[in-house]
Amino acid sequence: MKVVLKNIGKKYEGREEFTLKNINLEIEEQEFCVILGPSGCGKTTMLRMIAGLNSITEGDLLFNDKRMNKVAPKDRDIAMVFQSYALYPHMTVYENMAFSLTMRKERKSLIDERVQEAAKVLQMEENLYVKPSDISGGQRQRVALGRAMVRNPKVFLMDEPLSNLDAKLREHMRVELIRLHKQLGTTTIYVTHDQTEAMTMASKIVLMDDGIIQQVGKPDDLYMRPKNLFVAAFIGSPSMNIIKGKIEQGRFISDNRLMMITPTKTHKEGLEAFEGKSVSAGIRPERFESGGEYGDTFNVNVDVVEMLGKEKILYGKLDDGKELIISTPGHYKYQGGERYAFGYDLEAIHYFDQETGERIN
Amino acid sequence: MNNSNNGHKKTFLERMGEKFPFFQRKNKNKLYLSDRQPLTLQGKIGLGIAHLVLILWAVIIIWPLYQMVVSAFNGLQDGYLVLNRNFEFSLKHFEYLFNETLYLAWVRNTLFISISTALLTLLFVSFTGYAYSRYRFKGRKSSLMAILLIQTIPVFAGITAFFTMHSILSSIFPYFSRQMMLILIYSGGAIAANTFILKGYIDSISTELDDAAKIDGCSNMQIYRLIIMPVAKPMLMIIGLWSFIGPFMDFLMPRVLLTSPRSYTLAAGLFTLVNDFRTMNQPAFAAGGLLTAIPIVLLFVSLQGQLVSGLSKGSVKG
Numbered sequence: 001m002k003v004v005l006k007n008i009g010k011k012y013e014g015r016e017e018f019t020l021k022n023i024n025l026e027i028e029e030q031e032f033c034v035i036l037g038p039s040g041c042g043k044t045t046m047l048r049m050i051a052g053l054n055s056i057t058e059g060d061l062l063f064n065d066k067r068m069n070k071v072a073p074k075d076r077d078i079a080m081v082f083q084s085y086a087l088y089p090h091m092t093v094y095e096n097m098a099f100s101l102t103m104r105k106e107r108k109s110l111i112d113e114r115v116q117e118a119a120k121v122l123q124m125e126e127n128l129y130v131k132p133s134d135i136s137g138g139q140r141q142r143v144a145l146g147r148a149m150v151r152n153p154k155v156f157l158m159d160e161p162l163s164n165l166d167a168k169l170r171e172h173m174r175v176e177l178i179r180l181h182k183q184l185g186t187t188t189i190y191v192t193h194d195q196t197e198a199m200t201m202a203s204k205i206v207l208m209d210d211g212i213i214q215q216v217g218k219p220d221d222l223y224m225r226p227k228n229l230f231v232a233a234f235i236g237s238p239s240m241n242i243i244k245g246k247i248e249q250g251r252f253i254s255d256n257r258l259m260m261i262t263p264t265k266t267h268k269e270g271l272e273a274f275e276g277k278s279v280s281a282g283i284r285p286e287r288f289e290s291g292g293e294y295g296d297t298f299n300v301n302v303d304v305v306e307m308l309g310k311e312k313i314l315y316g317k318l319d320d321g322k323e324l325i326i327s328t329p330g331h332y333k334y335q336g337g338e339r340y341a342f343g344y345d346l347e348a349i350h351y352f353d354q355e356t357g358e359r360i361n
Numbered sequence: 362m363n364n365s366n367n368g369h370k371k372t373f374l375e376r377m378g379e380k381f382p383f384f385q386r387k388n389k390n391k392l393y394l395s396d397r398q399p400l401t402l403q404g405k406i407g408l409g410i411a412h413l414v415l416i417l418w419a420v421i422i423i424w425p426l427y428q429m430v431v432s433a434f435n436g437l438q439d440g441y442l443v444l445n446r447n448f449e450f451s452l453k454h455f456e457y458l459f460n461e462t463l464y465l466a467w468v469r470n471t472l473f474i475s476i477s478t479a480l481l482t483l484l485f486v487s488f489t490g491y492a493y494s495r496y497r498f499k500g501r502k503s504s505l506m507a508i509l510l511i512q513t514i515p516v517f518a519g520i521t522a523f524f525t526m527h528s529i530l531s532s533i534f535p536y537f538s539r540q541m542m543l544i545l546i547y548s549g550g551a552i553a554a555n556t557f558i559l560k561g562y563i564d565s566i567s568t569e570l571d572d573a574a575k576i577d578g579c580s581n582m583q584i585y586r587l588i589i590m591p592v593a594k595p596m597l598m599i600i601g602l603w604s605f606i607g608p609f610m611d612f613l614m615p616r617v618l619l620t621s622p623r624s625y626t627l628a629a630g631l632f633t634l635v636n637d638f639r640t641m642n643q644p645a646f647a648a649g650g651l652l653t654a655i656p657i658v659l660l661f662v663s664l665q666g667q668l669v670s671g672l673s674k675g676s677v678k679g
Contacts, residue, residue, distance in 0.1 A: 048572075053575065074577065084567050088573075088592075090594075
């Protein structure tokens with residue numbers, strides 16, 4: 001089912017300002033859409049509005065071109081998985097999964113069929129008749145998924161479903177969720193603050209901050225072509241190095257005059273208009289190199305080297321104390337307390353207008 | 362306190378153990394398993410004193426109870442209770458209670474009042490507790506505060522108001538008896554006090570459960586009945602139990618409000634056996650008290666398992 005948000009806004013009772021304003025978003029059929037953002041950015045509110053748990057103050061919510069603003073949650077043909085799983089503690093796993101169908105007064109045989117089917121997909125057949133308190137966190141997570149699955153919903157809504165699991169299990173469930181999505185093909189809207197989850201699972205990421213959608217796109221787009229400074233700083237771990245500076249005679253010069261970047265020909269065109277103006281250059285830690293096309297290099301004093309195996313992360317400072325993070329392949333030899341020279345991969349430099357924060361190139 | 366063949370000086374306990382096998386530790390090489398530091402001499406003395414106080418306290422409570430039980434079955438007692446060593450087992454006080462007094466009527470009255478109070482309280486507290494916990498409405502905080510403040514005024518202060526209310530109500534509904542007035546008074550107090558308790562308990566239940574139920578197709582009433590009530594069952598049971606016991610314990614209100622001995626509750630009725638020389642029969646009073654305690658104790662014992670297991674099952678997260 002296609003989900004469309006048109007100019008949606010939300011204002012909570014007793015609040016002065018709108019939590020969300022002018023939200024426009026289209027989620028295509030069968031898409032795995034991840035809503036990503038720091039806490040308090042309004043992503044959960046948005047999900048709850050789609051679910052019908054929060055009212056919509058203004059704008060239209062359309063499911064397949066049908067307006068859903070005033071439809072009760074149970075009639076929206078959705079299922080939701082909650083952060084705390086929200087399993088009914090007094091019911092067995094079976095009863096938990098069957099509850100929504102029982103409420104709809106479906107036939108017993110149909111309920112049983114659906115529950116058994118879901119249990120099979122989730123490999124929970126052996127635990128159907130125990131209480132949620134008797135099973136592990138990962139299994140509870142699966143029960144919550146199963147409870148959503150048995151309804152055969154048109155849209156899955158998930159509110160940080162993996163945040164209560166330990167790291168190993170989270171990785172595992174991530175893959176399971178993608179597999180499940182491929183198998184069922186249901187439109188999924190998934191809320192998280194974890195960018196790894198977003199990058200690995202999404203077919204479309206909606207990055208939000210401060211009640212505004214910052215960028216919508218494939219994980220690739222957000223990483224390779226961040227639309228503004230917020231997206232650039234939020235996506236990627238370790239995060240992008242942002243260097244403040246000016247364009248002087250077609251070249252980028254940092255405010256401390258320690259870094260100079262000569263833009264590539266393609267970048268130059270966009271930057272012409274910013275001659276003499278303040279511009280930020282962003283560069284991902286892994287896009288530094290020794291040397292560089294035009295010989296733009298800079299020296300950095302490395303304080304700390306983090307050895308992660310496949311890569312080494314260098315935490316360094318320029319001569320004026322400006323911090324930089326540089327990532328290099330793990331087998332390169334670097335040591336803390338030394339001074340090294342680095343250049344840039346010029347293709348990979350992002351330029352942002354400092355006034356608006358918008359991308360230039 | 363290692364074992365004695367280390368050659369160190371024997372402790373007092375070990376020497377005692379040699380003289381009297383009774384004192385010997387069952388396993389001398391027992392590992393020290395407690396997480397606390399071993400007790401110092403000071404600590405041991407303190408512990409001894411604490412035990413002494415507790416034992417004394419227990420005796421103060423248990424001794425009169427013991428006397429009551431003994432007197433209730435002692436055939437040699439009559440009229441006034443006398444503490445003597447003569448004992449002859451007999452059920453004559455119980456017979457007196459059932460044949461010569463209105464004991465059964467009192468039991469009926471008390472049960473009627475208690476059960477009605479408990480049911481009424483549970484019904485209303487369910488609504489108020491749930492509403493105060495889950496809904497935001499105008500005057501929510503101030504009304505909660507008002508309930509809290511009203512609690513500080515003793516019920517008995519309203520006795521004239523109760524009389525007036527009763528006479529007004531009974532002139533409209535002739536069937537409205539004094540006992541029903543009592544039920545209203547008891548449940549009114551219990552509703553106010555327990556609203557707080559239940560609200561607090563429901564507050565601790567994740568609202569995501571409500572949301573999940575809403576998406577699963579429950580109406581607000583169904584959310585409470587099918588999801589919240591079962592989860593809050595232990596607390597509801599305690600509330601029900603307390604409001605059930607209340608009328609058993611209260612003496613003052615029924616004594617003042619109820620006029621004919623036939624409508625007395627147990628507490629008021631049994632009191633006539635000790636305060637009036639015409640009906641004086643203290644052993645029967647003891648017997649009546651003993652019988653009264655039995656249903657309450659049974660109720661506690663039978664519900665105990667549920668109360669405890671319910672409390673530990675409330676968790677949602679892992």
